[in-house]
Amino acid sequence: xxxxxxxxxxxxxxxxxxxxxxxxxxxxxxxxxxxxxxxxxxxxxxxxxxxxxxxxxxxxxxxxxxxxxxxxxxxxxxxxxxxxxxxxxxxxxxxxxxxxxxxxxxxxxxxxxxxxxxxxxxxxxxxxxxxxxxxxxxxxxxxxxxxx
Amino acid sequence: xxxxxxxxxxxxxxxxxxxxxxxxxxxxxxxxxxxxxxxxxxxxxxxxxxxxxxxxxxxxxxxxxxxxxxxxxxxxxxxxxxxxxxxxxxxxxxxxxxxxxxxxxxxxxxxxxxxxxxxxxxxxxxxxxxxxxxxxxxxxxxxxxxxxxxxxxxxxxxxxxxxxxxxxxxxxxxxxxxxxxxxxxxxxxxxxxxxxxxxxxxxxxxxxxxxxxxxxxxxxxxxxxxxxxxxxxxxxxxxxxxxxxxxxxxxxxxxxxxxxxxxxxxxxxxxxxxxxxxxxxxxxxxxxxxxxxxxxxxxxxxxxxxxxxxxxxxxxxxxxxxxxxxxxxxxxxxxxxxxxxxxxxxxxxxxxxxxxxxxxxxxxxxxxxxxxxxxxxxxxxxxxxxxxxxxxxxxxxxxxxxxxxxxxxxxxxxxxxxxxxxxxxxxxxxxxxxxxxxxxxxxxxxxxxxxxxxxxxxxxxxxxxxxxxxxxxxxxxxxxxxxxxxxxxxxxxxxxxxxxxxxxxxxxxxxxxx
Ligand SMILES: Cc1cc2nc3c(=O)[nH]c(=O)nc-3n(C[C@H](O)[C@H](O)[C@H](O)COP(=O)(O)O)c2cc1C
Ligand code: SF4
Ligand code: FES
Ligand code: FES
Numbered sequence: 001x002x003x004x005x006x007x008x009x010x011x012x013x014x015x016x017x018x019x020x021x022x023x024x025x026x027x028x029x030x031x032x033x034x035x036x037x038x039x040x041x042x043x044x045x046x047x048x049x050x051x052x053x054x055x056x057x058x059x060x061x062x063x064x065x066x067x068x069x070x071x072x073x074x075x076x077x078x079x080x081x082x083x084x085x086x087x088x089x090x091x092x093x094x095x096x097x098x099x100x101x102x103x104x105x106x107x108x109x110x111x112x113x114x115x116x117x118x119x120x121x122x123x124x125x126x127x128x129x130x131x132x133x134x135x136x137x138x139x140x141x142x143x144x145x146x147x148x
Numbered sequence: 149x150x151x152x153x154x155x156x157x158x159x160x161x162x163x164x165x166x167x168x169x170x171x172x173x174x175x176x177x178x179x180x181x182x183x184x185x186x187x188x189x190x191x192x193x194x195x196x197x198x199x200x201x202x203x204x205x206x207x208x209x210x211x212x213x214x215x216x217x218x219x220x221x222x223x224x225x226x227x228x229x230x231x232x233x234x235x236x237x238x239x240x241x242x243x244x245x246x247x248x249x250x251x252x253x254x255x256x257x258x259x260x261x262x263x264x265x266x267x268x269x270x271x272x273x274x275x276x277x278x279x280x281x282x283x284x285x286x287x288x289x290x291x292x293x294x295x296x297x298x299x300x301x302x303x304x305x306x307x308x309x310x311x312x313x314x315x316x317x318x319x320x321x322x323x324x325x326x327x328x329x330x331x332x333x334x335x336x337x338x339x340x341x342x343x344x345x346x347x348x349x350x351x352x353x354x355x356x357x358x359x360x361x362x363x364x365x366x367x368x369x370x371x372x373x374x375x376x377x378x379x380x381x382x383x384x385x386x387x388x389x390x391x392x393x394x395x396x397x398x399x400x401x402x403x404x405x406x407x408x409x410x411x412x413x414x415x416x417x418x419x420x421x422x423x424x425x426x427x428x429x430x431x432x433x434x435x436x437x438x439x440x441x442x443x444x445x446x447x448x449x450x451x452x453x454x455x456x457x458x459x460x461x462x463x464x465x466x467x468x469x470x471x472x473x474x475x476x477x478x479x480x481x482x483x484x485x486x487x488x489x490x491x492x493x494x495x496x497x498x499x500x501x502x503x504x505x506x507x508x509x510x511x512x513x514x515x516x517x518x519x520x521x522x523x524x525x526x527x528x529x530x531x532x533x534x535x536x537x538x539x540x541x542x543x544x545x546x547x548x549x550x551x552x553x554x555x556x557x558x559x560x561x562x563x564x565x566x567x568x569x570x571x572x573x574x575x576x577x578x579x580x581x582x583x584x585x586x587x588x589x590x591x592x593x594x595x596x597x598x599x600x601x602x603x604x605x606x607x608x609x610x611x612x613x614x615x616x617x618x619x620x621x622x623x624x625x626x627x628x629x630x631x632x633x634x635x636x637x638x639x640x641x642x643x644x645x646x647x648x649x650x651x652x653x654x655x656x657x658x659x660x661x662x
Contacts, residue, residue, distance in 0.1 A: 012448065013430035020372075020411055047431075054432040054589075057372050057414030073334035074529055075565045077579070078492035079520060111416060111533075111583065113373055114331060114340040115160050116565065117195035117490065117497030126375050130163035130195075 001026075001033045005040035015041060015051055019058055028059045064099040064106035066144050068092070069123040072109045075116035080133075084120050085109075087134040091141065104145065150183045151229040152204035156259070158191035158344050159376035160337065165216055166199035172220040173201070180224065190345015192259035193499030194246055196517075202241055205231040211238040246515060251477060252501045253485045254462045255338075258345035264383045266391040269348040275393060277464030281356045282401050289360040290316050293463060295471035297483030302328050302419075302456030303531070303560045303636075305549050308463075311453060314443040315361040318451035323363035325354050325453045326428065326446070327460055329370040329377070330412055330419035333532025335491040335563030339457035341499055342487075343370075343377040346461070347384035348393075351407060353460035355398060356467055357453055358405040366407040367447070369424050372414055381409055416533075416587040420635050421454040423589060434589045435635040456561070458487055477503035482548035490516045492565035493525070509543040512566060523568040527652070529576075531560025533583050534640035536647035537573065556647065558640075573652035577645040578606040584641035595638025598629045602645065615657050623649065 004021045008014045018037055022029050029052050038048045052058045070085050089095055092105050099106040115121035118130025122137060124144055129136070155170040156162075170186060177184040192200060200213035201223075210231040212223060219236060226234040238244055252258075262268045269275065281289050294309025315323060327350065331339040343350060354366045370378055385407055388394040396404050410428055412418050418427045422436035425447050446452025462484065466474045475483045482504035488511060490497045495517035512518070512525060519525050527537045530547070536557035538545065545551050552559050567576075581602035588596045605622045609615055626642035633639040649656060 013428060015430035016413060016427065017410070017430070020413070050432050051430070055413035055415050057412075073583075074533060074576070074579070075335045075491040075563075077576075078565055078567045078571070110373060110414075111587075112332060112334045112336075113159075114337040115163050116335050116337055116492065116563070117494075117499075118160050118163055118198075119492065119497075121163065123373075128159050128163040128376070130160060 001036050002040055005037045009041050015043065015048065016055075019052060023058060027063045028061060031060055061099075065104050066125050067106045067108060068141070069108045069110040069113070070096075071111070071113050071115070071119070071121040071123075073112040073116075075112070076120040079119045081120040084122070084132060084134060084137060088137060091138065105141070150185050151177075152185045152187065153229070154187045154189045154202040154204075154209070156191045156199065157188035157263075157376070157380070158198075158259075158341060159374070160195055160341075161191050161198040161200070162376065164195075164198050164214065168217040169199045169201065169215050169220065172217040176220050176224050182229070187262050188264075189261065190258045190263055191341060191499075192241065192247060193255065193341060194244065194496070195498040196496040197238065197244075200238075201228075203229055203231060207231065207240065209241045211241040211244065212236045213238060246496065250501050251485050251503050253465050253474065253477070254349070254458060255342065255346070255487055255499065255501045256465070257349065258341055261346060263345055263347055263380050264387060266348065266387045266393065269346075273468065274348055274464070275352060275399070277467030278352050278356055278359075278393070278399060280467045281359055282399060282403075286316055286360050286362065289356065289467065292467060292471045293360070296466045296474040297471075297478070297481070298459065298462055298466060298474065299482075299549070300456055301458035301462070301486075301561060303333075303558075305559070308455065308459055311443055311455070312357065312360055314441070315363070315451045315453050318444060320362055321450070322365070322448075323361055323451045323453075324447045325357045325361070325363045325366040326424070326455075327354055327366065327368040327457055328419060328421060328424055328454055329368050329374075329457050330416075330424060331371060331374070331457070331561070332416040332419045333561050333563050335529065335532060335565035336489050336561045337491075338487040338489055338499055338562065340374055340377050342457055342461050343374070344380045347381045348388060349461045349464050350381075350457055351384060351388050351394065353463040354407060355394065355405045356463050357455070357460060359398075359403060361451075361453060363453070364404045364406060366405065367428055368407070368409045369412060369418070369428055370409050371412045378409065378411070385409070415589075416583075417589045417635075417637055420637065423635075424454065425452065432589070434591050437634065458561075479503075479505050479548065480550055482550065486547070486559075486562050488547065489563045490566070491563060492528075493519045493521055493568045494566045495520050504548040505546065507544050507546055508538065508564070511547060511564060512543065516566065519566060519568045521568045521570075523570065525566055526569040526571055527567045527573065529565045529567070529644060530563070531558045532563055533580060534558075534636060534643055535560050536643045537576065537651060538647070539651040556643075556650075558643070573648040573655040574606060574610050577648040577656075578603055578610070580641055580644040581606060584637060588637060589635075592632065592634045592638060594629045594632035595634075595641070598625055598638065599641060601625060602629075602642075606645075609656050619649065619656055
C-alpha cells in the first residue's frame with residue numbers, strides 16, 4: 001500500500017487515485033491503510049479517513065467473493081426494482097451493505113447504472129444485466145456461484 | 149470475401165446479451181469457414197431492439213434484432229451476412245422509423261463507427277471541427293460556440309459560449325478543461341452511450357475547448373459505476389495520442405493538449421461542479437461556496453471550464469458545420485438538438501435526438517410506444533431525481549427549457565422516466581427525500597437534516613397519522629430546504645415532493661393505495 005501511494009503521489013490531487021488503486025488490488029481500503037497513506041502523501045489521518053468515509057464506493061471491510069449491486073433509483077423502481085431488491089435480500093439472506101456469512105456475496109445498493117432503458121438493472125462483479133426479473137436474478141446468482 | 153458484422157459493445161446492449169451474441173457469431177463463422185470482420189460498435193440507442201446486429205451489404209447496413217445467442221445459427225442459415233430474410237430482420241438500419249425520424253448531430257456517429265478507431269472517426273467527419281478551430285483565433289472559436297446557442301446539457305443550461313469567454317479572458321497561465329461525466333441522474337444514459345459509442349467526439353470537443361481558452365490539460369471526471377465507458381475512453385485516448393490528435397503537437401499545430409480520466413467514487417453530489425472540482429483535487433466532495441466561479445478560480449485555484457459530456461461532444465459538429473447550422477435547429481432560447489433519454493416503464497426506451505420542439509406526448513407515445521406494462525401512463529419524472537413529476541394531463545408540454553420551467557418542472561440532463569398507474573406518488577416523494585439524505589454532502593443543515601425529517605414526515609403520512617397536519621409540515625419543510633440549501637441537491641430535492649403533492653395529493657391524503 002505504501003508503494004501504491006509512493007507511485008502515485010507525484011500526480012495532482014492523488015488521494016482518491018491512491019485509494020482506488022488500493023481498493024482495486026485488495027477489494028477494500030483496510031483501516032491500516034489510512035495512516036500509511038497519510039504519511040506517504042503528507043496528509044493528516046483525519047483527512048484520509050474523511051475521504052474514505054465520504055465516498056460510498058470505498059469500503060473498509062473486505063467484500064464477499066461476488067458483489068451484487070442492485071439499482072434502486074427511479075427508472076428501475078418504475079418497473080419493479082423494489083420487489084427485485086426484496087427478492088435479492090431474501091435469497092441472499094442479508095440486507096444491503098452486508099456480506100453473506102459464508103463470504104460469497106456482498107449486496108450493495110446502487111443509484112443508477114445508466115441502464116435505465118433496460119430497467120431493472122443489476123451489476124454483478126462489474127457485469128451489467130438489464131430487464132432483470134427475480135427469476136433471472138436467481139439464475140445469474142447460481143451462475144456466478146458456480147464459479148467458485 | 150470478408151463480411152462485416154457489427155455487434156454493440158455498449159453496456160446496455162451487453163446487459164441484454166450482446167457479448168454472447170458476438171461470441172456465437174464469431175464461433176459460427178469460424179465453424180463455417182467464413183471470414184468475418186466483427187466490429188464492436190456503440191448502440192444506436194433503440195434499446196428495445198438490442199442486441200441489434202448489423203451487417204454491411206451493397207445496399208447499406210441491414211439490421212437484425214433483438215438477437216439472442218440462440219438465434220445465431222438460424223441467422224447464418226438465412227444468410228444474414230448478405231442481408232438475407234429472417235423473422236428478426238429489420239431491413240436497412242437507416243430506414244427503421246424510430247431512427248430515421250431522429251435528427252442526430254451529437255449522436256451522428258454513435259452506433260455507426262468503431263469507437264476504438266481514429267481512422268473510422270475521421271472517415272465519418274471526425275476532426276473536421278478541430279481542423280477548423282486550429283485555423284481560427286481563440287476568440288473566433290468562442291464566438292462560434294456562443295453564436296450556436298449551445299447551452300450546458302448537464303442540467304443548469306448555462307450558455308456554453310459565455311462560460312468559455314470568461315475563461316478565455318482570464319490572464320494566461322495554467323487553465324483546465326474538465327468534463328463532467330458523473331451522470332448520476334436516474335433516467336439518463338446519454339453520456340455513457342456517447343463515451344462508449346463515439347468517445348473521440350468528446351476528446352475532440354475537449355481539445356477544441358483547450359485551444360479556445362488556452363488550456364493545455366483536460367480531465368474527464370467519470371463515475372465509477374461506468375466501467376465500460378472507462379474502457380472505451382481509455383482506448384480512444386490512447387489511440388488519439390498515438391495518432392497525434394492529443395499530446396505536445398496536436399495535428400501538427402505545435403499546440404499541446406493532454407487528457408486524463410479521473411474516476412469518481414460513488415457520490416451523486418460530485419456531479420455538482422464545485423463538488424466535482426474538490427473530488428478531482430482528491431478531497432471530500434463538499435460543495436464550494438460561489439463566487440468565485442470555477443471559470444475564474446476552479447481546479448487547483450485556476451480558471452477552469454466545467455462542461456457536461458454532451459455539451460463538449462456537441463462542439464466538434466458546431467465548429468465543423470458552423471454556428472448557423474446548429475442554431476437552425478430548435479426554437480426560442482432552446483437551440484440545437486437534445487439527446488432525450490426515454491426510461492422507466494416505457495415500451496420502446498432509448499435515445500432520441502431531435503431538435504427542441506417535441507412534446508412529452510410525442511416522445512412517450514410516438515417514440516416510446518406507451519408503457520412497457522401496457523397500463524396507462526400516470527406520471528413522468530423529467531430531469532433526474534431532483535426533477536418534478538409531471539402528470540398525464542400535462543403531457544402536451546414542449547420538452548424545452550422554457551416550457552418545462554413554465555409548469556414548474558426542469559429539463560435537467562434530458563432524462564424522462566415513465567411510470568404507469570400503479571405508482572404510489574407518496575412513496576416516490578419519500579424516495580426523493582431518502583436519496584437526498586443518502587447523498588447530501590453534509591455542509592448545510594436544511595439538506596442534511598431536512599431530508600431525514602422529510603422522510604420521517606412522509607412515513608407518518610403513509611402510515612395515516614395526522615395526515616393533514618403532516619402534509620402541511622412537509623410543505624413547510626420543502627420550502628425551508630429550497631430557501632436554505634447551498635446547492636441544487638438540497639435546493640431541488642423538494643421539487644419532486646412538491647410536484648407530487650401538487651398533482652397527486654390523493655396519494656398522500658386518501659387511504660393507502662393497494
Ligand atoms: C446535485 C447536482 C448534481 C449534478 N450532477 C451533474 C452530473 O452528473 N453531470 C453534469 O454534467 N452536471 C451535473 N450537475 C450540473 C453541474 O453542476 C454543472 O452545471 C454542469 O456540469 C456544467 O456543465 P454544462 O454547462 O455543460 O451543463 C449537477 C448539479 C447538481 C446541483
Ligand atoms: S444542499 Fe446538501 S449537498 Fe448541497 S451543499 Fe448543502 S448539504 Fe451539501
Ligand atoms: S453504497 Fe452505501 S449508501 Fe451508497
Ligand atoms: S435507474 Fe436503474 S439503471 Fe438508471
